[in-house]
Amino acid sequence: MIRIGIYGYGNIGKGVECAIRQNPDMTLAAIFTRRDPSQVKTVFEGAEVASVNDVEKFKDKIDVMIMCGGSATDLPVQTPEIAKYFNVIDSFDTHARIAEHYNNVDKAARAGGTTAIISVGWDPGLFSLNHLYAASILPEGKDYTFWGRGVSQGHSDAIRRVEGVADARQYTVPVPEALEAVRNGENPELTTRMKHTRECYVVAKPGADKAKIEQDIKSMPNYFADYDTTVTFVTQEELEEKHGGLPHQGFVIRSGVTGANSEHKHIIEYSLKLDSNPEFTSSVLLAYARAAFRLNSSGEIGCKTVLDISPAMLSQKSGAELIEYLL
Amino acid sequence: MIRIGIYGYGNIGKGVECAIRQNPDMTLAAIFTRRDPSQVKTVFEGAEVASVNDVEKFKDKIDVMIMCGGSATDLPVQTPEIAKYFNVIDSFDTHARIAEHYNNVDKAARAGGTTAIISVGWDPGLFSLNHLYAASILPEGKDYTFWGRGVSQGHSDAIRRVEGVADARQYTVPVPEALEAVRNGENPELTTRMKHTRECYVVAKPGADKAKIEQDIKSMPNYFADYDTTVTFVTQEELEEKHGGLPHQGFVIRSGVTGANSEHKHIIEYSLKLDSNPEFTSSVLLAYARAAFRLNSSGEIGCKTVLDISPAMLSQKSGAELIEYLL
Numbered sequence: 001m002i003r004i005g006i007y008g009y010g011n012i013g014k015g016v017e018c019a020i021r022q023n024p025d026m027t028l029a030a031i032f033t034r035r036d037p038s039q040v041k042t043v044f045e046g047a048e049v050a051s052v053n054d055v056e057k058f059k060d061k062i063d064v065m066i067m068c069g070g071s072a073t074d075l076p077v078q079t080p081e082i083a084k085y086f087n088v089i090d091s092f093d094t095h096a097r098i099a100e101h102y103n104n105v106d107k108a109a110r111a112g113g114t115t116a117i118i119s120v121g122w123d124p125g126l127f128s129l130n131h132l133y134a135a136s137i138l139p140e141g142k143d144y145t146f147w148g149r150g151v152s153q154g155h156s157d158a159i160r161r162v163e164g165v166a167d168a169r170q171y172t173v174p175v176p177e178a179l180e181a182v183r184n185g186e187n188p189e190l191t192t193r194m195k196h197t198r199e200c201y202v203v204a205k206p207g208a209d210k211a212k213i214e215q216d217i218k219s220m221p222n223y224f225a226d227y228d229t230t231v232t233f234v235t236q237e238e239l240e241e242k243h244g245g246l247p248h249q250g251f252v253i254r255s256g257v258t259g260a261n262s263e264h265k266h267i268i269e270y271s272l273k274l275d276s277n278p279e280f281t282s283s284v285l286l287a288y289a290r291a292a293f294r295l296n297s298s299g300e301i302g303c304k305t306v307l308d309i310s311p312a313m314l315s316q317k318s319g320a321e322l323i324e325y326l327l
Numbered sequence: 328m329i330r331i332g333i334y335g336y337g338n339i340g341k342g343v344e345c346a347i348r349q350n351p352d353m354t355l356a357a358i359f360t361r362r363d364p365s366q367v368k369t370v371f372e373g374a375e376v377a378s379v380n381d382v383e384k385f386k387d388k389i390d391v392m393i394m395c396g397g398s399a400t401d402l403p404v405q406t407p408e409i410a411k412y413f414n415v416i417d418s419f420d421t422h423a424r425i426a427e428h429y430n431n432v433d434k435a436a437r438a439g440g441t442t443a444i445i446s447v448g449w450d451p452g453l454f455s456l457n458h459l460y461a462a463s464i465l466p467e468g469k470d471y472t473f474w475g476r477g478v479s480q481g482h483s484d485a486i487r488r489v490e491g492v493a494d495a496r497q498y499t500v501p502v503p504e505a506l507e508a509v510r511n512g513e514n515p516e517l518t519t520r521m522k523h524t525r526e527c528y529v530v531a532k533p534g535a536d537k538a539k540i541e542q543d544i545k546s547m548p549n550y551f552a553d554y555d556t557t558v559t560f561v562t563q564e565e566l567e568e569k570h571g572g573l574p575h576q577g578f579v580i581r582s583g584v585t586g587a588n589s590e591h592k593h594i595i596e597y598s599l600k601l602d603s604n605p606e607f608t609s610s611v612l613l614a615y616a617r618a619a620f621r622l623n624s625s626g627e628i629g630c631k632t633v634l635d636i637s638p639a640m641l642s643q644k645s646g647a648e649l650i651e652y653l654l
Contacts (some may be wrong), residue, residue: 018587022466043587098654099647124654126460129638130597131653133453136614136641137607139349183600258610260345260370264602266610270457271598273510275591280464283585283593287463307639307649311456314463320426322634326458327425327451 002293003029003061004286007052007082008068009040011246012091015282016066017043023286025316029062059085064289066282067091076101083108083116083303087292089285091121098124098305106303115296116303120288121281122272123147125306127252130270132307134254138266141256144182146195148172150248150277158223159200162216164208167236169243171199174251182253185265198229201243203236248277287314329620330356330388331613334379334409335395336367338573339418342609343393344370350613352643356389386412391616393609394418403428410435410443410630414619416612418448425451425632433630442623443630447615448608449599450474452633454579457597459634461581465593468583471509473522475499477575477604485550486527489543491535494563496570498526501578509580512592525556528570530563575604614641 004020006013009031020028021044030048033040037049050058067079067090075092082088083105092101098119109116119125123145131143152172159168178195181188188194200217204210214231218224234242251271258264274280288306291313295304312322331347333340336358347355348371357375360367364376377385394406394417402419409415410432419428425446436443446452450472458470479499486495505522508515515521527544531537541558545551561569578598585591601607615633618640622631639649 015585019585022585095654099650102650119654126464128653129460132638132642132649133456136617136638136643137453137610139643185600258342258346258349258603258606264606266602266607267598267600269596269598269600271594271596273512273594273596275593276585279585279591280593283464290463305650305654307653308637308646310635310637311459311463312634315459316463316466319635322459323426323429323632326455326634327422327446327632 002026002290003063004289005029005058005062005065005086006031006068007055007065007078008074009033009042009049010068011278012282012285013066013068014043015276015279016068016285017047018279019283019286022283023290023316025290026286030058055082056085062086063293064089066285066289076104079116079118080104080108083114084112085114087114087289087296088116089120089289089292090116090118091125091281091285092119093121093124095124102303102305110302113301115292115301117288117292117305117309118303119305120285122284123250125281125284126270126272127250129306130252130268131254134252134256134268134270138254138256138258138268140258140262141254141266142187144190144251144253144255146174146179146251146253148174148196148249150250150274151243151246153246155198155200155223158220159202159217162213162220164205164210164213165202166205167203167239169201169239171201173197173199179251182255183267183269185255185267187255192226193228196227198224198227200229200231201234201239202231203239204233245275246277247275249273290314290316329353329617330390331616332356332385332389332392332413333358333395334382334392334405335401336360336369336376337395338605339609339612340393340395341370342603342606343395343612344374345606346610346613349610350617350643352617353613357385382409383412389413390620391416393612393616403431406443406445407431407435410441411439412441414441414623415443416447416616416619417443417445418452418608418612419446420448420451422451429630429632437629440628442619442628444615444619444632444636445630446632447612449611450577452611453597453599454577456633457579457595458581461579461583461595461597465581465583465585465595467585467589468581468593469514471517471578471580471582473501473506473578473580475501475523475576477577477601478570478573480573482525482527482550485547486529486544489540489547491532491537491540492529493532494530494566496528496566498528500524500526506578509582510594510596512582512594514582519553520555523554525551525554527551527556527558528561528566529558530566531560572602573604574602576600617641617643
């Protein structure tokens with residue numbers, strides 16, 4: 001049995017707690033929190049909850065720690081710190097800082113003799129893998145990524161910071177015509193505006209100026225100004241009822257050519273349609289926890305990414321079973 | 328530079344010859360044929376063509392040999408034989424015999440100190456990989472595979488063996504409603520007939536009994552009897568003009584659930600849309616040739632499958648570049 005620790009107990013931590021039950025070779029050892037452990041209510045009864053301050057006491061009780069904090073401030077500090085003592089998996093997703101994070105985690109893991117796999121999830125993660133496979137197979141080609149229809153938490157947060165906004169939910173939506181043109185091998189040149197639209201569902205504070213809120217959202221640089229954005233005002237009840245989930249979707253497409261005169265087109269497409277973005281990410285984290293455990297058991301220490309992990313490492317099945325069932 | 332040999336010069340061999348030009352770290356060393364080398368016309372001028380009988384003389388001139396023979400009788404003999412002297416890649420696709428082939432090739436490769444990767448292509452190959460990733464991430468779920476719309480060479484050959492048939496081309500076609508139900512997460516139970524239809528374009532010999540041909544095709548066990556099959560008679564000219572290519576498509580879909588009460592559905596879909604089935608397969612073979620070369624250089628010998636190869640091994644890019652561009 002692989003003994004799993006959960007470090008940080010938000011949406012991802014809860015998703016990991018659920019997913020462990022789907023993996024018969026794994027067991028939940030403990031959940032670590034910055035809050036008072038006695039006040040934490042877990043998804044399932046009986047889970048051990050401990051303080052992050054006591055984590056070192058669990059050194060011999062946990063095989064892989066799943067780091068479930070946020071990428072902005074938690075993981076850059078926590079993953080290197082915990083990697084000194086435990087094999088770790090994280091979903092660090094600040095693309096521009098992954099190289100730096102990799103180096104920090106690698107140093108800590110090598111010092112501690114542990115194995116770390118960082119930036120695990122779907123983007124970065126499964127999408128990165130699919131870009132890599134597709135580009136290696138079709139060296140002459142063009143990559144496209146579409147996100148949605150799904151909730152962007154970063155964009156929802158940005159709207160909540162607008163004056164007069166009580167709550168909000170933002171959906172990123174691919175433009176169907178753009179997706180279709182890519183799938184047809186037309187290799188279109190697409191601007192930001194041509195690829196995605198943004199739908200905002202906003203709860204205004206009592207007495208707020210709705211026209212101004214709409215204008216403030218639509219003109220927000222980086223987040224909305226470059227997109228065709230729609231703003232729909234709803235009540236708090238409507239928001240919770242109709243927009244309470246965290247669904248997401250995404251598409252990675254490579255359009256390439258082969259042949260003596262580049263005369264044959266090929267489309268490789270990978271897509272995800274997720275009812276719960278955090279739970280799916282949790283499931284990816286656990287599959288890679290299995291790989292980290294195996295790598296460490298065979299003496300391979302240091303930091304890795306999903307690009308370094310052979311697919312067979314993720315499976316509960318043996319090599320012979322994989323050949324029999326999958327090839 | 329990775330020096331590539333091509334062993335067998337049919338559609339796949341020609342595809343490899345073309346694809347080498349898209350990979351700047353590879354060069355074509357020689358093409359091996361059972362025919363008289365002087366009679367072989369290559370796609371590009373200047374390629375060295377040699378007899379299979381002289382292959383051992385090239386031991387120090389070739390880094391990876393791409394085995395381009397057929398799975399029925401060529402590869403089971405040729406891959407183990409050539410693996411004694413060269414790193415090899417093949418696309419052996421007789422699913423039921425892959426375990427046996429693996430053992431034969433592994434023995435030869437270990438004896439020769441070479442590295443072999445077998446059953447490379449898209450099915451088996453990329454489809455196997457995607458089944459593995461998806462099942463590892465979503466342990467509670469259901470797998471679906473659809474093939475087409477595309478030419479099945481095995482089924483086309485079967486029609487050509489029917490009395491009165493001069494030539495034929497068969498398309499395998501997924502049933503749109505079945506594909507849609509799977510994508511919607513309905514987890515349908517699908518019989519063979521519900522998943523695919525078969526379209527046959529047939530050139531009858533002069534004076535042949537077309538009604539009997541149609542009946543003979545539709546009642547053929549294994550190949551057609553379990554499917555809704557349509558037979559359309561065409562002239563040889565029409566067949567060559569409209570059905571001369573070897574396009575194919577395919578879809579691997581896993582529909583799974585997560586959550587405390589399995590309440591969240593997730594769909595992972597991988598699909599290929601190929602203008603030229605053999606050229607695409609050739610491109611996959613070359614990406615894995617890079618991995619075989621690297622594995623052998625680092626002392627990892629014996630037989631592997633695509634499931635054992637870490638994605639980063641396939642890329643021309645370095646580890647640092649991959650982190651920068653893909654994560």
